[in-house]
Amino acid sequence: MEESKMLSSGELMDKILEALRCKQPLSVVSVGATESFVMAQYTLMPEEEFMKHSEAVIANKGEKSGFLHRGVRFPNVQLRDEVVEAVRQADIIGYNTLIRFKDAGRLTERVFNAYGIQPKYIYEAYLRRVIMFSQKDKFDQMLAGRKVLLIGSPAQQVRDTLNKTRKHALGFEIVGTVAIDEYEDVPEAKNQIDRYEFDLCLLAAGTNALILSAYISKVHGKVAFDLGSGLNSLHTDVIYSDYWLDHLIGINKLRGM
Numbered sequence: 001m002e003e004s005k006m007l008s009s010g011e012l013m014d015k016i017l018e019a020l021r022c023k024q025p026l027s028v029v030s031v032g033a034t035e036s037f038v039m040a041q042y043t044l045m046p047e048e049e050f051m052k053h054s055e056a057v058i059a060n061k062g063e064k065s066g067f068l069h070r071g072v073r074f075p076n077v078q079l080r081d082e083v084v085e086a087v088r089q090a091d092i093i094g095y096n097t098l099i100r101f102k103d104a105g106r107l108t109e110r111v112f113n114a115y116g117i118q119p120k121y122i123y124e125a126y127l128r129r130v131i132m133f134s135q136k137d138k139f140d141q142m143l144a145g146r147k148v149l150l151i152g153s154p155a156q157q158v159r160d161t162l163n164k165t166r167k168h169a170l171g172f173e174i175v176g177t178v179a180i181d182e183y184e185d186v187p188e189a190k191n192q193i194d195r196y197e198f199d200l201c202l203l204a205a206g207t208n209a210l211i212l213s214a215y216i217s218k219v220h221g222k223v224a225f226d227l228g229s230g231l232n233s234l235h236t237d238v239i240y241s242d243y244w245l246d247h248l249i250g251i252n253k254l255r256g257m
Helices: 009-022 033-040 047-052 054-061 077-089 105-115 125-129 136-143 155-165 183-193 208-218 230-236 243-249 251-255
Strands: 026-030 092-095 121-124 147-152 173-178 200-204 223-226
Touching: 009 026, 009 121, 009 136, 009 223, 026 077, 026 208, 033 054, 033 077, 033 105, 047 054, 077 105, 077 208, 092 105, 092 125, 121 125, 125 230, 125 243, 125 251, 147 155, 147 183, 147 208, 155 173, 155 230, 173 183, 183 208, 200 208, 200 230, 208 223, 243 251
Parallel strands: 026 092, 026 223, 092 121, 147 173, 147 200, 200 223
Antiparallel strands: none
């Protein structure tokens, strides 16, 4: 099986721009700790193990927003199967390649191996926090003249900010926003997506973003880019940081990748 190719932030943006120019479907997703635990249910881990883990405990508290928001509950075999299929269908997959902890990048690779998933292209998932800054010109090219759909809790704020700060210069149209908090909202989110004509969808919907990205790419034939917490930066113009980024990776290092 061919080894996955690691993409830099510039190469990742080039793939997105190429798909948009050629009007080809593309699903760019990220598999983090939560997604890895979702996929590990009853395969790598028995129920008693994953239900005791902090990731399941946090998810099952049901926070509606912020750093502790997960949008899923454990156990959930249907969710697991949908996420596995979405990852199989993804064109480019981000995960933790710089943080090599048991529950971070290493678990993701174990999950990929368990399901026989060999991505053609991979990238460091944390790049999504800085790519709108480190690749500003290409990011603007991605937006320029496009019909854009925004999905996630910050979507309306991002829409308003982009319309005020970049629409005049770049000539894009934000055709709509779709809110999604929980896995149970996925069917309605798909119904809303079906109502729009768009070229590009930017998402921040946690684990559910994988399912929706696959739907956008395969059913609608469009480009889906799961920006995760990075979507907030299009509203705040500030890099969304955390302990791992500040102390283990470093923003400057990430900007140069």
